Amino acid sequence: MRIDYRELKQQIRLIDLLTRIDWKSTKGRGEQLRGPCPLTTCRSQVTDCNTHDDSAFSVNTTKNIYRCFRCGSAGNALDFWLNYRAITLHQAAMELSRDCP
Numbered sequence: 181m182r183i184d185y186r187e188l189k190q191q192i193r194l195i196d197l198l199t200r201i202d203w204k205s206t207k208g209r210g211e212q213l214r215g216p217c218p219l220t221t222c223r224s225q226v227t228d229c230n231t232h233d234d235s236a237f238s239v240n241t242t243k244n245i246y247r248c249f250r251c252g253s254a255g256n257a258l259d260f261w262l263n264y265r266a267i268t269l270h271q272a273a274m275e276l277s278r279d280c281p
């Protein structure tokens with residue numbers, strides 16, 4: 181199966197993926213949302229308790245991109261999914277394209 185990454189990136193809404201994994205924003209409204217970073221790699225990072233930040237993860241729902249100010253992970257919906265699931269870009273694209281009608 182041939183994957184059109186560009187088309188897929190436009191089809192997949194980051195906010196839909198976040199809703200699917202039960203992510204809830206703690207700050208922000210409209211297109212700019214902030215909340216805890218859902219990435220396992222981020223959560224498992226050893227950090228100072230005092231610097232605990234439940235809004236390090238920033239999402240722009242219009243641009244369909246995210247950035248985490250704690251672990252530095254950033255990108256589009258496809259990037260998010262491969263980081264979240266710890267899989268390759270190809271695997272992520274396969275998973276997400278299966279969900280598309």
Ligand SMILES: [Zn+2]
Pocket residue numbers: 217218219222223236237248249250251252253
């Ligand atoms: Zn993070």
